[in-house]
Amino acid sequence: MTESKGSVIIVGGGIVGVCNALALQKAGFAVTLIDRGQPGRETSYGNAGVLCESAISVVNSPAMLRALPKLLLGRSNGLRFSVSYVLRRLGWMLRFLSYGNKRHWHAAGRALRDLQLVSLAQHKAWIAEAGVDDLLRHGAWMKVFRSEASFAAYEERELLDEVGSNYTVFEREQIRQIEPALKPIYAKALLLEDTCQVSSPAQLTDAYLGLFTAAGGTVVRAKVTGLIDNPGGWQIETEEAGRLVSDQLVIAAGAWSAEIAGWLGYDLPLGWERGYHLHLEPDVGPPLTRAVLDMDGGFAMAPMQQGVRITSGVEITDRDAPPNYTQVRNSVKQARGALALKGEVEDVPWMGRRPTMIDSLPVIGAAPRHSGLWFNFGHQHVGLSMAPGSALALCAMMQAMPEPVDMHLFRATRFRI
Numbered sequence: 001m002t003e004s005k006g007s008v009i010i011v012g013g014g015i016v017g018v019c020n021a022l023a024l025q026k027a028g029f030a031v032t033l034i035d036r037g038q039p040g041r042e043t044s045y046g047n048a049g050v051l052c053e054s055a056i057s058v059v060n061s062p063a064m065l066r067a068l069p070k071l072l073l074g075r076s077n078g079l080r081f082s083v084s085y086v087l088r089r090l091g092w093m094l095r096f097l098s099y100g101n102k103r104h105w106h107a108a109g110r111a112l113r114d115l116q117l118v119s120l121a122q123h124k125a126w127i128a129e130a131g132v133d134d135l136l137r138h139g140a141w142m143k144v145f146r147s148e149a150s151f152a153a154y155e156e157r158e159l160l161d162e163v164g165s166n167y168t169v170f171e172r173e174q175i176r177q178i179e180p181a182l183k184p185i186y187a188k189a190l191l192l193e194d195t196c197q198v199s200s201p202a203q204l205t206d207a208y209l210g211l212f213t214a215a216g217g218t219v220v221r222a223k224v225t226g227l228i229d230n231p232g233g234w235q236i237e238t239e240e241a242g243r244l245v246s247d248q249l250v251i252a253a254g255a256w257s258a259e260i261a262g263w264l265g266y267d268l269p270l271g272w273e274r275g276y277h278l279h280l281e282p283d284v285g286p287p288l289t290r291a292v293l294d295m296d297g298g299f300a301m302a303p304m305q306q307g308v309r310i311t312s313g314v315e316i317t318d319r320d321a322p323p324n325y326t327q328v329r330n331s332v333k334q335a336r337g338a339l340a341l342k343g344e345v346e347d348v349p350w351m352g353r354r355p356t357m358i359d360s361l362p363v364i365g366a367a368p369r370h371s372g373l374w375f376n377f378g379h380q381h382v383g384l385s386m387a388p389g390s391a392l393a394l395c396a397m398m399q400a401m402p403e404p405v406d407m408h409l410f411r412a413t414r415f416r417i
């Protein structure tokens with residue numbers, strides 16, 4: 001057994017925190033993971049299950065800026081927003097939009113791709129180690145376009161070419177052959193050949209957590225309410241488990257991370273993009289074999305253990321405002337035009353919160369003003385894909401070892417916090 005490198009507490013047991021726990025444990029740290037609920041049951045539960053090595057176009061892209069007038073008029077199913085919330089967080093919104101330039105788009109794309117490649121390789125290794133290969137599908141992410149015009153307007157292809165992503169473009173008839181479950185409403189499809197998908201993100205997190213606990217990792221179910229920087233270590237106050245102590249501390253609490261880091265005086269520009277899903281029973285006929293993103297409809301259809309998961313686009317509103325199911329209901333209506341679907345599996349759609357920084361890149365690295373404090377959050381639309389790579393990178397930083405890829409765009413110090 002490796003000699004212990006000291007103790008670490010990780011706050012947040014989503015896929016990011018769980019992968020971080022596993023990577024640090026394997027590096028020889030004594031790790032405790034704290035979550036206020038069952039790990040992997042917030043945002044990490046309800047995504048489309050895509051493990052992508054080429055999800056590299058940040059949301060605040062030049063194309064998004066050009067589409068802004070249409071988006072603001074509420075004419076897109078991909079985006080819904082609360083006017084009063086946007087006005088209250090106008091500063092954050094304007095800073096977010098200020099990154100919508102080509103320079104950031106290219107730089108962010110290359111940085112995301114590098115870390116996603118590391119991440120996908122580590123996912124495959126841990127999936128094999130956990131013995132859950134049955135969850136994994138290969139060649140499992142296809143973007144579909146309803147018209148030639150919408151495919152022609154798809155700028156991300158430029159970025160895919162730049163970083164050398166492996167993809168194939170299919171015409172209407174070829175789409176019918178490779179994905180016969182889809183009705184013939186799509187003019188073009190782009191299949192990301194190396195991307196994988198899991199049929200249950202929750203079971204994936206459970207499997208990684210199983211590796212962690214089997215090797216002696218500790219999981220504490222408690223709400224963290226305070227952090228105290230004592231000489232030589234950290235004191236973590238919780239509601240249900242009292243006071244815990246550790247040498248080092250990682251904040252990996254998704255959309256709640258900025259609030260928690262705020263207790264120590266950090267002002268992190270983190271927002272959230274809420275999203276929904278609902279499962280539908282597939283009708284008789286060929287089953288859907290991969291996750292499909294309808295680029296014009298602004299929703300995804302993903303085969304899951306519970307049925308076909310229809311996910312909504314983005315909702316911008318207060319993190320804890322009551323759910324509004326309009327967007328996901330509209331997505332389901334459109335999905336019925338694309339696939340043969342029967343009844344809804346759940347009565348009530350699921351809702352989650354993608355944690356998003358103003359530059360759409362995660363924060364992975366040391367907190368600037370506290371020794372032994374580390375950040376790992378803000379993975380927006382790609383947290384499932386990027387969790388293992390982010391964990392390996394942070395693990396390297398915590399041991400002052402060479403990082404697996406250039407991490408300078410991900411460091412917390414890129415902001416004045």
Ligand SMILES: Cc1cc2nc3c(=O)[nH]c(=O)nc-3n(C[C@H](O)[C@H](O)[C@H](O)COP(=O)(O)OP(=O)(O)OC[C@H]3O[C@@H](n4cnc5c(N)ncnc54)[C@H](O)[C@@H]3O)c2cc1C
Nearest residue numbers: 012014016036044047048049050224254275382383384385
């Ligand atoms: C509809 C939808 C589809 C998506 N599809 C994909 C996809 O296909 N592929 C992909 O890569 N990504 C996808 N994403 C994004 C991905 O799901 C997120 O980026 C990822 O789940 C974020 O993980 P996390 O661990 O940072 O956050 P979370 O999963 O939200 O975990 C944060 C954890 O912190 C805990 N916590 C918070 N506060 C406290 C506290 N005070 N004390 C203790 N614990 C606390 C919470 O209980 C929670 O478990 C999708 C997201 C959505 C909404």
